[in-house]
Amino acid sequence: MPVSDALAALQDNPYFGAGFGLLGVGSALALARKGAQFGVLAFRRHCMVTLEVTSRDKSYHWLLAWITQRARRAQHLSVDTSFHQHESGKISTTFSFIPSPGNHYVWYNSKWLRVERNREKQMIDLHTGTPWETVTVTSLGTDRQLFHQILTEGQWAVQARRAEWPTPAPNLYVSMCVDPGEAMYQGLGRLTFSGLLNALDGVASTEARLVFMTTNYLDRLDAALIRPGRVDYKQFVGHCSHWQLCQMFQRFYPEQPATAAQRFADEALAVSEQLSAAQLQGHFLLYKMEPLKAIENIQQITE
Known part of the structure; x- marks a missing residue:
C-alpha cells in the first residue's frame, strides 16, 4: 500500500482521529529519541576516549603548551605573559598565545581531536588566585597511549622554553x-x-x-627566630674582596680580559677597602656599555 493511501486511511479512521493515533505516533517519536540518546551515549562510552585535566594538575601547563603548538589556526586566543631575568639583571618578556576557552579541533596522528577548554567564572584557585579551569581532550577509538604522547610532547615543549631563558626556582x-x-x-x-x-x-x-x-x-634578633631548624644556614656578607671585585667586573663585562678585571679591582681597593656589592652594581649600571670608563671613574663610587 502506498504511503499516501495509508495516510488517507488513518485520516478516515475514527480512533486515529480521536487522538489514539496521535498518541501512538508521539510515543514512537519519544522512543526513537530515547533510542538515539542511548545510541550516542553508548557510542561515546565504547568508541571514544576522553581525558580531563584540571588547572591544579601539574600536567595542565604541559597540555596547554601542546595545544599552543598544534592549534595554530585558532581564531580566539588568550595571552600568557612571562618574564625572564638574566644573570646580568636584564629582564626579557615573552608572550605565548593559547587558544581561549571554548571548543577547538586538532589534527594529530591521523585523528581529529576535540579540545574543550572550560573556565569557571564563579570558582578560583585559592593558591594562585586564577579562575578554575579544565581542559578535556576527546578522540575516536580507545587508544589511551595517545594521551601519554600528547602530555610527553607538552612536557618537552615546556622544558625547551625554560631552557631558553634561565629563570629562578619556582615558589x-x-x-x-x-x-x-x-x-x-x-x-x-x-x-x-x-x-x-x-x-x-x-x-x-x-x-x-x-x-x-x-x-x-x-x-x-630573637633566638627563637634564628634557632636551628628554622634557620638552616647563616652566611655573613661583608665588603667585597679583591677576588669578588674581579668576578663582578667579569660578570658585567664578559668580553673584557682578565687583566682589565685585575686593574679594576686594584684601583677600586685603592679608593676604598669597604665597598659593598650594591655599590659595585650601581657603578656598573652607570657604565653598562663602557667598561673602560667604569675603571677610569672608579673614584665616583664613594660619592
Whole structure:
C-alpha cells in the first residue's frame, strides 16, 4: 500500500482521529529519541576516549603548551605573559598565545581531536588566585597511549622554553627582617613577631619555598627566630674582596680580559677597602656599555 493511501486511511479512521493515533505516533517519536540518546551515549562510552585535566594538575601547563603548538589556526586566543631575568639583571618578556576557552579541533596522528577548554567564572584557585579551569581532550577509538604522547610532547615543549631563558626556582620567597622584636608592616596588613614565626614554619607556612632573611644587626634578633631548624644556614656578607671585585667586573663585562678585571679591582681597593656589592652594581649600571670608563671613574663610587 502506498504511503499516501495509508495516510488517507488513518485520516478516515475514527480512533486515529480521536487522538489514539496521535498518541501512538508521539510515543514512537519519544522512543526513537530515547533510542538515539542511548545510541550516542553508548557510542561515546565504547568508541571514544576522553581525558580531563584540571588547572591544579601539574600536567595542565604541559597540555596547554601542546595545544599552543598544534592549534595554530585558532581564531580566539588568550595571552600568557612571562618574564625572564638574566644573570646580568636584564629582564626579557615573552608572550605565548593559547587558544581561549571554548571548543577547538586538532589534527594529530591521523585523528581529529576535540579540545574543550572550560573556565569557571564563579570558582578560583585559592593558591594562585586564577579562575578554575579544565581542559578535556576527546578522540575516536580507545587508544589511551595517545594521551601519554600528547602530555610527553607538552612536557618537552615546556622544558625547551625554560631552557631558553634561565629563570629562578619556582615558589621563591624573599623575606627581609630588620628588627623582628617590634611590630612590622607588610603592605597594608600588620604583621607581628608571632605571626612571622607562624608564617615561617607554623600553621600559616606553605611548602616548596626558600626564605632568605637579611639583617644588619644579628645580635638583636630573637633566638627563637634564628634557632636551628628554622634557620638552616647563616652566611655573613661583608665588603667585597679583591677576588669578588674581579668576578663582578667579569660578570658585567664578559668580553673584557682578565687583566682589565685585575686593574679594576686594584684601583677600586685603592679608593676604598669597604665597598659593598650594591655599590659595585650601581657603578656598573652607570657604565653598562663602557667598561673602560667604569675603571677610569672608579673614584665616583664613594660619592
